[in-house]
Amino acid sequence: MTTVPPLADADSRPDTAGIDLRGVVKQYGTQAALRGLDLQIRDGEFFCLLGPSGCGKTTTLNLIGGFVAPTEGEIWIQGKRVDQLPPHKRPVNTVFQSYALFPHMSVLENVRFGLKMDRVPRDVSSERAAQALGLVGLEEFGSRMPAQLSGGQQQRVAVARALVKRPAVLLLDEPLGALDLKLRQRLQIELAQIHRDVGTTFVYVTHDQEEAMSMADRIAVMNGGRIEQLGTPEEIYRGPVSRFVADFIGDSNFFEATVEGAVAQLPDGSRVACAGGRSGAATLMVRPEAIVLHGGDGSIAGHVVQTSFLGSYIRIAVETPAAGAPVIVALRDGAAVPALGEGVMLSWTAADGVVLEPGPAA
Amino acid sequence: MSSDAGTATAARAPGERLPRLASALGSYVGFVPAVLLLGLCFLVPLGIVVCYSFWDTVDYAVVHDWTLGNYRYFFSVGAYVSTMWATLWVAVLSTVIAIGLAFPFAYWLSRYVPRKIRTPLLVLVIVPFWASYLLRVYSWLTILGEKGVVNRFLHWTGLTSHPLGIFLYDRPAVILVLVYLYFPFGALTLYSSIERFDWNQLRAAMDLGASPLQAILRILVPQIRPGIITAVIFVFIPILGEYLTPQIVGGTGGVMIGNLIVNFFQEAEYTRGAAISLLVAGFIVVLLFVFRKSLSTKEAYGA
Ligand SMILES: Nc1ncnc2c1ncn2[C@@H]1O[C@H](COP(=O)(O)OP(=O)(O)O)[C@@H](O)[C@H]1O
Ligand SMILES: [Mg+2]
Numbered sequence: 001m002t003t004v005p006p007l008a009d010a011d012s013r014p015d016t017a018g019i020d021l022r023g024v025v026k027q028y029g030t031q032a033a034l035r036g037l038d039l040q041i042r043d044g045e046f047f048c049l050l051g052p053s054g055c056g057k058t059t060t061l062n063l064i065g066g067f068v069a070p071t072e073g074e075i076w077i078q079g080k081r082v083d084q085l086p087p088h089k090r091p092v093n094t095v096f097q098s099y100a101l102f103p104h105m106s107v108l109e110n111v112r113f114g115l116k117m118d119r120v121p122r123d124v125s126s127e128r129a130a131q132a133l134g135l136v137g138l139e140e141f142g143s144r145m146p147a148q149l150s151g152g153q154q155q156r157v158a159v160a161r162a163l164v165k166r167p168a169v170l171l172l173d174e175p176l177g178a179l180d181l182k183l184r185q186r187l188q189i190e191l192a193q194i195h196r197d198v199g200t201t202f203v204y205v206t207h208d209q210e211e212a213m214s215m216a217d218r219i220a221v222m223n224g225g226r227i228e229q230l231g232t233p234e235e236i237y238r239g240p241v242s243r244f245v246a247d248f249i250g251d252s253n254f255f256e257a258t259v260e261g262a263v264a265q266l267p268d269g270s271r272v273a274c275a276g277g278r279s280g281a282a283t284l285m286v287r288p289e290a291i292v293l294h295g296g297d298g299s300i301a302g303h304v305v306q307t308s309f310l311g312s313y314i315r316i317a318v319e320t321p322a323a324g325a326p327v328i329v330a331l332r333d334g335a336a337v338p339a340l341g342e343g344v345m346l347s348w349t350a351a352d353g354v355v356l357e358p359g360p361a362a
Numbered sequence: 363m364s365s366d367a368g369t370a371t372a373a374r375a376p377g378e379r380l381p382r383l384a385s386a387l388g389s390y391v392g393f394v395p396a397v398l399l400l401g402l403c404f405l406v407p408l409g410i411v412v413c414y415s416f417w418d419t420v421d422y423a424v425v426h427d428w429t430l431g432n433y434r435y436f437f438s439v440g441a442y443v444s445t446m447w448a449t450l451w452v453a454v455l456s457t458v459i460a461i462g463l464a465f466p467f468a469y470w471l472s473r474y475v476p477r478k479i480r481t482p483l484l485v486l487v488i489v490p491f492w493a494s495y496l497l498r499v500y501s502w503l504t505i506l507g508e509k510g511v512v513n514r515f516l517h518w519t520g521l522t523s524h525p526l527g528i529f530l531y532d533r534p535a536v537i538l539v540l541v542y543l544y545f546p547f548g549a550l551t552l553y554s555s556i557e558r559f560d561w562n563q564l565r566a567a568m569d570l571g572a573s574p575l576q577a578i579l580r581i582l583v584p585q586i587r588p589g590i591i592t593a594v595i596f597v598f599i600p601i602l603g604e605y606l607t608p609q610i611v612g613g614t615g616g617v618m619i620g621n622l623i624v625n626f627f628q629e630a631e632y633t634r635g636a637a638i639s640l641l642v643a644g645f646i647v648v649l650l651f652v653f654r655k656s657l658s659t660k661e662a663y664g665a
Contacts, residue, residue, distance in 0.1 A: 067565060088571045100566035104584050113580075114570035165570065 018042040018201060019064060019169060024073035026059050026225075033059040035225040037073070043168075046195050046202045048212040051222035052248070057205040060222075061171050064203060066090050078168055088117075093162035094171040097178070099154045101146040107157050108133070108142035114165045132164035133157075135194060152183045159194065169201045176211065188214055209249045213237070221245050237287075243359050246285045253291075253327045256358070257284040262350050266300065268321035273298045274353030281358040288315065288330035290352035293338065299347035302327065304338050318344055408643075414636035422630040432637035442622060442638075449602065449619040452533055456540040457598040463541070464548030464593065469578075472557045484553070487546045495543075499610050502539050506530045506611065531613025539607050547596040555589025556582070591653050599646055 019041040026034040034056045041047045049057040062068035063075060066087035075083040082090050093114070102110050111132050115125035133139050136156035146154055155175055162170055175191075176184045192215045195202050206212050212219050213233040220230045221244075229241045240246035243254065257264040257274070259282045264274040266284075274284055302320030314337055317326040327346060331337060338344050418427045436442050471480055490498055505511045506529035513525040529535060559582060567577035583590070605620030612618070619642060626635030 065569065067569075087565075087569050088573075092569075094566070094569045096562050096566055098560065098562050100560065100562035102563060102567070102581055113567070113572075117567075117571035117576065161566075161570065 018045070018078070019203070020074075020076040021060075021063070022074045022076070024060075024063060024075065025071045026056070026063065026068065027071040032225055034063075034070075037225075037227060039220060039227060039230070041169075041201060041203060042218075043078070044199050044201055045217040046192065046204065046215055048216035048219045049203065049205045049222060050209060050212040050216075050219050050248075051207065051228075053207055055222040056225045057207070057222055058173055061094075061173050061203060061205050064090075064169065065092050065094050065171050091168035092171060093165050093167040093169075094173070095155075095158045095162050095175045097174045099146075099158040101154055101157055101161070103146050105146075106142065107138065107144050107146065107149070110146065110157060111142075111161045111164050114161065118165070128164055129160075132160040135163065135197060136160045136190070151179055152187060155179065155187065156190070159191070163194070163198060163200065166198075167200060169203060172202060172204045174205055174207070176206075184211070191215065213249070221248060223248075239354065240285065240356070243283055243285070243356050246354070246356065251288050251328055251330075253286045253288065253323065254325075255284040255286070255323050257282050257355075259284070259355050263298075264353060264355070266322040268300070270300045270322055271298060272300060272322075272353060273348065273350035274355050275351055277355045278357075283356045283358050285354040285356055286327075286348050286352055288328045289313070289332075290348045291327070291329045291346050292348065293329070293331070293336075293344050294347060296345070296347065299345040300327075301343065301345055303343050304340055307337060307340060318346060320346070411636045411639055414633050415640045417633050419631055419633045424632055432634045433641075435634060436638055436641070445617055445622055446619055446641075448533070448617075452537055452540070452618060453598055453601040456537050456544065456601050457594060459537070460541045460544045460597050461548045461552075461590070461593055464545055464552050465590075467549050468552035468556045469582075471553055472559070473561060484550070487549050490546065496606065498543065499539060499607050502535070502542075502611050503530070506535055506538075530611055532615035533612070536608050536612040536616040536618070539611050540601055540604065543607065544597040544601060547600075548593045551593040551596055552586070552589055555586045555592075559585065587656065591656055595650070595653060599649070602642060602646065 021037050021039040024037040051057055063070055070083055108129055111129040112125050136159055176187055218232055220227045223244050229236055229245045237250055246252045255266050257266055259279050262276045263271050264284050265271050300320050300322040302318040304316050305319045306317040308315045314331045316329050319326050415432055416428050418425050418429050508525040516522040563581050564577045567581045603620050605624050608616040608618040608621055623635050623638050
């Protein structure tokens, strides 16, 4: 990586204001759901836990929320150790995937419920509940019953109900999972706006990389009960630390390679540019949009086997002896598109050739 | 019923009177057997009981003189009135205990027990029904009696030197056996309504600061209220009319209003027996009326 991300420095600073998981292990019987998790989430940030199903995202969230006790390790929130506290003693509230609205109460009563449990006087709680409903754009809907709302509206009620308690941390477990794509995209924008408005730390679980990329300040990519990589969306996209991460986030091309310095030798003998970082056998990863079609030094030869017009860009697949699978290239709209079967030369800058540990396709 | 529907339809479309009427009648044909059965086996006997309760008995024969004497007599005898109150509190207490045991059972079964194990457990709850009612009540004699299991155990441990008679022939024994008999009704009814509950709601409530008890009382209970009321009806009302259990394990100390009714009829005091029967029936009708209201409220949550 050539660009130093501005946040890289802050990573090492102990941040007592946020959430701190230290060596957390969660064992279900003999099966480990989490294997030694160290994670610092900063105060006020929008943090995403991203990973495939079963990797331990929900378990991590439940540990922070207090619904699950860690087998080992410590959990700190705002400088206070909380792993022995019950859920309601933690400055944390949750938005459940199924919303879990109370069907026998009106929307306003749902939102007021948490304040009622805290014995907030009725006039104050009504006002704060109305405010919270305003925050999610549902001020007109207080007297409706949950069953009379659409899925997106119910989801926003769930957010309002959790935020009305002004928690230090809001936990969201795939809150948009049940909604269709259009509505999901709209609510992603709304949730990010709400996050900016309230300044609460959001810990957001999703298996949808696009969702994570579009909302998060930082993402932890999880795999098999571990954090594989932690960073901003850009850091992770440009500098994945493993084939798993590269594969999970965005499209990528992989080449088996032998690396020496900033040069990688591919199976067909061609020598291409790479960022280096390790030498010997390696996997070289190049993003589709980093590849340009022109010959010269450090390029590989192939021929076009498919071209697809995808609106904002044109995707072509190039078969080449340098790689096992066709190489995917994303051309910006307006670029010259080669014809099917046409021979092309592919190249990329050294910074775009990411060198990873060697390994077979995931 | 059927003629009502027929004329209502006919008023709207006089031109198609006959076919409409026929199809309206046709749609009610299915009720005919039920109506006949209800009429013959329920309404006619009920009418006879009502008449009897306002007639008089002279020399073991019913005479058709209209009178309130049977009712007056019942309320004039202190022992009868106190038996009535005793019946009420025995029924209330047994119901509270039976439902109080059935609720945690149903809660535990639907929340924590894997589906595969639930059916065998539910079958276990129903198993007692395979034995006859009488058998099940009599079996308690062999548990609580002077030569029963409890006394033998106490004797064996050396806690007692001679058998104790205190376990049988009083209200505690009646309540114990009634709870045993009616627990399955409560458990099955409650289970079927708790089973559909979304447990995330309880977690959400606790996440919002409710204690476990608050979460159950404010979130679960209001949503399964129809189930709770049905369970109470299934337990409380049959207990009100119980007479075999108090007779077998209650002795003279455990008499309930059902025993009074039986006694009157056995002594050919049909009209007095009918009056008490009708008092109980009237009380139950009033109860059902009260319950019916809370059964229907907000069931659909405005959906
Ligand atoms: N209550 C539980 N009992 C046993 N295993 C569990 C339980 N909850 C989760 N697991 C296991 O722990 C792992 C992580 O689960 P989870 O945190 O739910 O994953 P994710 O939310 O990322 O899909 C999975 O392998 C899952 O089967
Ligand atoms: Mg999950």
